Amino acid sequence: MEALINNGKQEKRKRNIALIASLLFVLLIALTLFSNTLVALTLPKVITEQPVSGTLDLAFQGTATLRSAIEVDLSNPGGLKTMKVLVKEGDAVRKGQILVQYDNSEAEQQIEADQDALKKMKLPMDRLEDEYIQAARGEDPAAIATAQHALESVKLDIAAQEKRIRMLQTQMSAKRELLAPFDGIVTAVNAIEGLPSTASDIRLFYTDKGLRFDIQVPADLAAALAEGDPLNIRTLGKNSRIVQGQIMKIEAGNAPNVRDMPTDGSQTSSPSSGESLTVRESNRLLVSLHDESLRKGDRVQVELSKTVGDEALIISSKAVRRDRNGAYVFTLESRSGPLGNVYYATKRSVTVSGADDQRTAIDAEFWDKEVNIIVESSDPLEDGRRVRY
CATH class of the missing domain: 2.40.420.20 (conserved putative lor/sdh protein from methanococcus maripaludis s2 fold)
Structure with a gap:
C-alpha cells in the first residue's frame, strides 16, 4: 500500500514538473515574441x-517682370535751378528733344560782363595802330619795337577774351537745357521746378535696346538651351499672346535648390543621416525682347519642357x-x-x-x-x- 502511495506521489511530481516546464517554455516563447515586438516597435x-x-x-512654368534693357539717368552738369520740366513719366521722346529747361541767368550775366570787358579792350586798338604806323615811318628801331609790342599784346588779350566768351556761351547752351541723347521713353521725372538739379532729373529708357528679364529655370531644362537661342514668351494680361525673345546669357544658379523633406513630418535632419532630399539645380536665364506694345513692369510667362529617354x-x-x-x-x-x-x-x-x-x-x-x-x-x-x- 505504501509503495502505491509513493508511486502516486512520484507520478504527480513528474506531472507537476512537466507542467512547470511547459509553462516556462511557453513563457519563454511569449517573452521572446514580446521582446521581438518591442524591438520591432523601436x-x-x-x-x-x-x-x-x-x-x-519634365516641365517648367515661371513668370517674370520686364525691365528696361538700358536706362540712363540724365541731369544738369552744372547743378542749376530747374526752371521748367517739359516731359512727364511715360512720354516717348526723340533724340535732341528738350526735356528740362534751367535757370542760367548767372552765366548770362557773366557773359555780358565779359563782353563789356572785351569792348574796353578794343577801345585803344585804333590809337595803338596809329602809333605803330607813325613809329614805322621813323628810323628808331626801339620805338618801332615798343609800338609793335603794345599792339600785339592787346590783340592777344582780345583773342583770349573772345575765346573765353565763346567757351562760356557753349557751356551756357549745354547747361540751359537737358536734351534727350537718344529716342526713348521717360521712366522717371525727379526734377522739380524751382529747385536745383538732382543726380537724376530724368530717367530715360533706351527703346532701341528693348526690354529684358531674368528667370531661374531647372538646370536639366536649361541644358537644352544656348545663348542666342530664340525663346517663346507669353505676355500676361487681357491681350495675352506669344512674342519671341532671345537668350542673352545663361548663368549657373547660386546653389542647388535643396528642400529638406522630413520623413516624420515634424523635424529635419542632416543629409548624412539618410534623410530624403529633393535636389534640383537651377540656372539663370537672361532674356531680351523687342515689342513696342510692351512696357517696363509688364509680366511675362516662360514654359519649358523636355522628355527623358524611355530607358x-x-x-x-x-x-x-x-x-x-x-x-x-x-x-x-x-x-x-x-x-x-x-x-x-x-x-x-x-x-x-x-x-x-x-x-x-x-x-x-x-x-x-x-x-x-x-x-x-x-x-x-x-x-x-x-x-x-
Missing part, C-alpha cells in the same frame, strides 16, 4: 514603392537622397529569421537622368522593377539598418 517604419519603366516629361525607371523624387558621393536610394532587403522575415535598408547608388518635384528618372542598368525602394522612413536610415515594414 525600428524605423518605412514605406516603399516599386519603380516603373517609362519616360519622364529610365521612374521613382518618387523624395526617395532620392544625396551625399558627397552623389545620389542614392535605400532598397528593402528581406532575410529569413527564426521568427520570420527580417527587413533591412540597403544603400544603392543611382544615376539621375532627370527630375521634377514629384518624380525622378534613374538609370535602369542593374535594376529590377520588382525591387522595393524606400520612399519614406519614420527615422533617419543607414546602410544595413534593420527596419519595420
Whole structure:
C-alpha cells in the first residue's frame, strides 16, 4: 500500500514538473515574441514603392517682370535751378528733344560782363595802330619795337577774351537745357521746378535696346538651351499672346535648390543621416525682347519642357537622397529569421537622368522593377539598418 502511495506521489511530481516546464517554455516563447515586438516597435517604419519603366516629361512654368534693357539717368552738369520740366513719366521722346529747361541767368550775366570787358579792350586798338604806323615811318628801331609790342599784346588779350566768351556761351547752351541723347521713353521725372538739379532729373529708357528679364529655370531644362537661342514668351494680361525673345546669357544658379523633406513630418535632419532630399539645380536665364506694345513692369510667362529617354525607371523624387558621393536610394532587403522575415535598408547608388518635384528618372542598368525602394522612413536610415515594414 505504501509503495502505491509513493508511486502516486512520484507520478504527480513528474506531472507537476512537466507542467512547470511547459509553462516556462511557453513563457519563454511569449517573452521572446514580446521582446521581438518591442524591438520591432523601436525600428524605423518605412514605406516603399516599386519603380516603373517609362519616360519622364519634365516641365517648367515661371513668370517674370520686364525691365528696361538700358536706362540712363540724365541731369544738369552744372547743378542749376530747374526752371521748367517739359516731359512727364511715360512720354516717348526723340533724340535732341528738350526735356528740362534751367535757370542760367548767372552765366548770362557773366557773359555780358565779359563782353563789356572785351569792348574796353578794343577801345585803344585804333590809337595803338596809329602809333605803330607813325613809329614805322621813323628810323628808331626801339620805338618801332615798343609800338609793335603794345599792339600785339592787346590783340592777344582780345583773342583770349573772345575765346573765353565763346567757351562760356557753349557751356551756357549745354547747361540751359537737358536734351534727350537718344529716342526713348521717360521712366522717371525727379526734377522739380524751382529747385536745383538732382543726380537724376530724368530717367530715360533706351527703346532701341528693348526690354529684358531674368528667370531661374531647372538646370536639366536649361541644358537644352544656348545663348542666342530664340525663346517663346507669353505676355500676361487681357491681350495675352506669344512674342519671341532671345537668350542673352545663361548663368549657373547660386546653389542647388535643396528642400529638406522630413520623413516624420515634424523635424529635419542632416543629409548624412539618410534623410530624403529633393535636389534640383537651377540656372539663370537672361532674356531680351523687342515689342513696342510692351512696357517696363509688364509680366511675362516662360514654359519649358523636355522628355527623358524611355530607358529610365521612374521613382518618387523624395526617395532620392544625396551625399558627397552623389545620389542614392535605400532598397528593402528581406532575410529569413527564426521568427520570420527580417527587413533591412540597403544603400544603392543611382544615376539621375532627370527630375521634377514629384518624380525622378534613374538609370535602369542593374535594376529590377520588382525591387522595393524606400520612399519614406519614420527615422533617419543607414546602410544595413534593420527596419519595420
